Amino acid sequence: MAILEVKNLYKCFGKTEVLKGINFSLEKGEVLAIIGSSGGGKTTLLRCLNFLETADKGKISVDGKVIFDGDEHKKISDEEIRKNRLHFGLVFQQFNLFPQYTALKNVTLAPNLLKVDTPENIDASARKLLDRVGLSDKVDNYPCELSGGQQQRVAIARALALNPDILCFDEPTSALDPELTGEVLRVIKDLKNHNSTMLIVTHEMEFAKKVADKVIFMADGIIEEMGTPSEVFDNPKSDKTKAFLNKSFEVF
Amino acid sequence: MFLDVTLNLLQNFLITLKLFGLTLLFSLPLGLIISFGSMSKFLPLKYIVKVFVWIIRGTPLMLQLIVFYFGPGLVVSMFEAEGVNNGFVDLMRTLNMADPLVTAVIAFVINYACYFSEIYRGGIESIQIGQYEAGYVLGMTKTQIFFKVVLLQVVKRIVPPMSNEIITLVKDTSLARTITVYEIIWAAQDYVRNDGLLWPLFYTGVFYLAFSGILTLLFGFVEKKLNFYRG
Numbered sequence: 420m421a422i423l424e425v426k427n428l429y430k431c432f433g434k435t436e437v438l439k440g441i442n443f444s445l446e447k448g449e450v451l452a453i454i455g456s457s458g459g460g461k462t463t464l465l466r467c468l469n470f471l472e473t474a475d476k477g478k479i480s481v482d483g484k485v486i487f488d489g490d491e492h493k494k495i496s497d498e499e500i501r502k503n504r505l506h507f508g509l510v511f512q513q514f515n516l517f518p519q520y521t522a523l524k525n526v527t528l529a530p531n532l533l534k535v536d537t538p539e540n541i542d543a544s545a546r547k548l549l550d551r552v553g554l555s556d557k558v559d560n561y562p563c564e565l566s567g568g569q570q571q572r573v574a575i576a577r578a579l580a581l582n583p584d585i586l587c588f589d590e591p592t593s594a595l596d597p598e599l600t601g602e603v604l605r606v607i608k609d610l611k612n613h614n615s616t617m618l619i620v621t622h623e624m625e626f627a628k629k630v631a632d633k634v635i636f637m638a639d640g641i642i643e644e645m646g647t648p649s650e651v652f653d654n655p656k657s658d659k660t661k662a663f664l665n666k667s668f669e670v671f
Numbered sequence: 672m673f674l675d676v677t678l679n680l681l682q683n684f685l686i687t688l689k690l691f692g693l694t695l696l697f698s699l700p701l702g703l704i705i706s707f708g709s710m711s712k713f714l715p716l717k718y719i720v721k722v723f724v725w726i727i728r729g730t731p732l733m734l735q736l737i738v739f740y741f742g743p744g745l746v747v748s749m750f751e752a753e754g755v756n757n758g759f760v761d762l763m764r765t766l767n768m769a770d771p772l773v774t775a776v777i778a779f780v781i782n783y784a785c786y787f788s789e790i791y792r793g794g795i796e797s798i799q800i801g802q803y804e805a806g807y808v809l810g811m812t813k814t815q816i817f818f819k820v821v822l823l824q825v826v827k828r829i830v831p832p833m834s835n836e837i838i839t840l841v842k843d844t845s846l847a848r849t850i851t852v853y854e855i856i857w858a859a860q861d862y863v864r865n866d867g868l869l870w871p872l873f874y875t876g877v878f879y880l881a882f883s884g885i886l887t888l889l890f891g892f893v894e895k896k897l898n899f900y901r902g
């Protein structure tokens with residue numbers, strides 16, 4: 420059974436329709452790359468999955484359980500939204516680390532507040548996570564003392580600390596200098612080798628091609644094309660996809 | 672003589688300090704409540720609070736003192752003439768009888784709470800939305816986000832404007848004498864009137880300077896403490 424299933428998702432802001440019927444599913448351990456031109460609705464899709472926005476219509480199910488149903492008009496309680504959110508982790512383009520806490524405390528804060536384990540165990544697993552993203556020597560540094568790439572790796576560790584079923588990335592390297600993107604992409608690749616289920620919005624085409632099991636091309640609120648990387652990148656069917664890929668690759 | 676004057680002025684400076692301390696004690700939390708009101712999504716509340724803050728910040732503190740001092744008496748005599756007697760009239764009667772220092776504290780608390788509320792609001796609104804969203808995505812509650820993520824960042828940002836306002840309060844306390852609160856400057860003026868001595872009046876400045884000097888050091892210390900991180 421698919422771990423994530425999104426059915427016919429709609430979202431508009433006032434009069435602008437941003438998502439116009441999004442359908443896709445994701446198997447456990449799969450990596451889905453979402454590409455597409457600016458304003459296509461990629462960020463909005465991730466934000467709907469994480470309940471930072473509420474979709475207008477459609478269904479979101481995780482592991483067969485419906486966690487959002489736009490047709491049910493009862494209001495979901497804050498408590499329930501928080502529980503549903505924990506299926507997902509989100510890594511932001513701008514990192515959004517908590518500046519007043521060290522790297523370690525950034526990772527342990529939420530698990531401690533949610534009391535998912537004893538403080539000692541939380542601390543130990545946070546150190547393990549920071550080690551995994553290559554920051555074992557930076558546990559006691561504050562975000563302002565870290566480079567952008569290091570900050571983003573802390574943010575990844577922070578998201579992993581709650582063991583989300585699906586980890587979402589919204590252009591995780593777009594705010595980074597080119598020489599720092601590599602270190603973040605390597606961490607994501609390593610996660611794939613550990614069978615993490617991931618949903619990655621990215622403009623790094625080469626990376627998407629190499630790491631993704633499935634690629635979605637989004638334009639104007641709909642999924643224009645979906646398939647394996649070789650299907651989407653090497654044999655795109657839709658004209659919009661072709662035009663987008665031509666533009667993306669002609670830079671090189 | 673010098674020692675006598677010093678002790679006497681010091682004693683009356685304690686009244687100044689009392690007014691200062693009580694004002695801070697009540698206006699700091701009240702300001703936070705007012706700032707929440709002025710940021711409320713419930714528009715009627717928001718606009719009532721905003722108009723209230725505008726009135727308080729837009730009129731002289733001296734005038735507010737006078738209103739709080741004479742207002743209740745006027746209201747009582749007005750209602751008594753009409754033969755009305757209810758809880759409100761009783762409240763006004765109590766206020767009318769109150770020690771002038773109490774009246775002064777009330778007026779100062781309201782005035783300063785409004786100024787503080789704007790500083791709080793500025794601080795809270797300066798926190799990027801991303802900080803809240805990061806908290807939400809990690810499953811935190813709104814309360815947890817406020818206390819564990821946002822609050823310290825707000826405090827760090829508002830310490831400089833708050834210290835400014837608080838040092839102004841030290842000196843504003845002298846306005847309380849308009850409603851017969853006997854404090855240090857008044858005591859010094861009595862030396863002019865009764866003994867023909869002018870210097871005690873100038874000497875009061877030393878007390879203010881010493882106290883605001885202590886506060887400046889204290890705020891400098893807090894600022895330094897909060898400098899363990901940037902951003």
Ligand SMILES: Nc1ncnc2c1ncn2[C@@H]1O[C@H](COP(=O)(O)OP(=O)(O)OP(=O)(O)O)[C@@H](O)[C@H]1O
Binds near residue numbers: 455457458459463
């Ligand atoms: N809160 C909002 N209010 C109104 N309009 C919004 C809001 N958020 C997004 N939009 C609009 O929705 C559309 C899709 O935005 P979105 O951020 O999802 O695109 P995107 O695919 O992530 O683009 P990019 O590649 O530039 O990040 C845009 O036209 C945007 O202006």
Ligand SMILES: [Mg+2]
Binds near residue numbers: 461462463589
């Ligand atoms: Mg985006």
